[in-house]
Amino acid sequence: MLLASRACVVTKMERKMEENIRDHETGSEAGGEDALVGNINKLLVTPPGYTGASRKGHLIFDACFESGNLGRVDYISEFEYDLFIRPDTCNPRFRVWFNFTVENVRETQRVIFNIVNFSKTKSLYRDGMSPVVKSTSRPKWQRLPAKNVYYYRCPDHRRNYVMSFAFCFDREDDVYQLAYCYPYTYSRLQHYLEGLERRNLAYLQREQLGLSVQQRRLDLLTITNPAHLQPEQEKKVVFLTARVHPGESPASFICQGVIDFLVSQHPVARVLRDHVVFKIVPMLNPDGVYLGNYRCSLMGFDLNRHWQDPSPWAHPTLHAVKQLIVQMNQDPKVSLEFYIDVHAHSTMMNGFMYGNVFEEEERVQRQAVFPRLLCHNAPDFSFTSTSFNRDVVKAGTGRRFLGGLLDDTSYCYTLEVSFYSYISAGSSAPVPYTEDSYMKLGRNVARTFLDYYRLNNLIDDNKPTSLSNSNLDGQSYRQGNGRNLDGEKGERRIHGNKEES
Ligand SMILES: [Zn+2]
Secondary structure, three states, X not given: OOOOOHHHHHHHHHHHHHHOOOOHHXXXXXXXXXXXXXXXXXXXXXXXXXXXXXXXXXXXXXXOOOOOEOXXXXXXXXXXXEEEOOOEOXXXXXXXXXXXXXXXXXXXOEEEEEEOOOOOOOOHHHHXXXXXXXXXXXXXXXXXXXHHEEEEEEHHHOOEEEEEEEEEOOXXXXXXXXXXXXXXXXXXXXXXXXXXXXXXXXXXXXXXXXXXXXXXXXXXXXXXXXXXXXXXXXXXXXXXXXXXXXXXXXXXXXXXXXXXXXXXXXXXXXXXHHHOEEEEEOOOOHHHHHHOOOXXXXXXXXXXXOOOOOXXXXXXXXXXXXXXXXHHXXXXXXXXXXXXXXXXXXXXXXXXXXXXXXXXXXXXXXXXXXXXXXXXXXXXXXXXXXXXXXXXXXXXXXXXXXXXXXXXXXXXXXXXXXXXEEOOOOOOOOEEOOXXXXXXXXXXXXXXXXXXXXXXXXXXXXXXXXXXXXXXXXXXXXXXXXXOOOOOEOOOOOOOOOOOO
């Protein structure tokens, strides 16, 4: 994809700052933002005062589609447009996610897009992150070159942080789509789950746990050997949720990676299904995802601050998930061993975790086991970035609330992954995440449970969470081993704990 040079961007930026003629003193943009409640709909942008017929090169912007977000476009010049993110529904404080299309372009038309109303100040745009783009003839998402992206405080916009990027359209008939990160919509999830259901796998159940305010499905998957589904059977449960924050689309790729692995014929997946019940809620906030929000539900709630007292009418999906967890926790046959809530992070690199703080040193050590193992299995996961806290502001999060509810043999984490990139050990160059590498992190999360249960068993036979070792040491999953999940021979063994690799 052809893109304008850095020099070109700087010149335009400087010119713009010098001009500084816009009405930031009047605060009119604040009024504009307050009025931004809907996405633009096939908006044809022509020069002010232009009355003739529309021509190629008069850009048409659109965000009236699923997970779309663009609230307003201001024509600055033939080459430059100010773009406004449409704030989260009923919560104008959050303005991060954008996702829109541009068409009616002229071949070799060069433009600068300024995204002028971000609600965040710190951003990975400073570290090389860039928007993602695809077009009709090139349907695979790619990141724009970082050199075409600028992130700076702009005097034209009340010293707001502005992200500017240069872009050159190269095919007249293409529709271009630009987004904050790789979109993963509610419909995509539904298609994926329908495809899984059609496989009629004995060890996969899909149920509707509830409905969102706008009557979208709240899906729950149960993946396990069906023998565990008898009520009298004792069960170890791993509970995973994702997309409580709707703009954090990487969480869905991770979640799909986990599911793909667990339903596969991989020997490790089989062993895991034989020992553990996986309960997965892939999209905790389907309305927010559908609407193209960044942080909130339809009604403007950050659902990850309402775990203490979710309302069945205002937070129905959260309420349903919490009820299920509370009910499982009261079932003497169920040992709820892990709760992991998957998120994406807008300022940090790598994958990492947040956990809770405990008084007992022994519990602290036990809680660090899973992230340590994951670090060993996933080159993009950082144990050093993993941290344990008890911030007051996070008291309403799933991790904190469930950490207080569940007993000391349960571990609750937030799994975070960078919206941008990871830096592997021994390297300094950031590697931008792709849809595939997010999914791969999910597969690595899934297989780490095997290491966890084996290691746990090896270090302490008396621990209540330990598994019977009988099947785990059988030849069934060792054979064909020595290959990692990509089928390459590598030193990173499928089942290897620290001693083995
Ligand atoms: Zn989040």
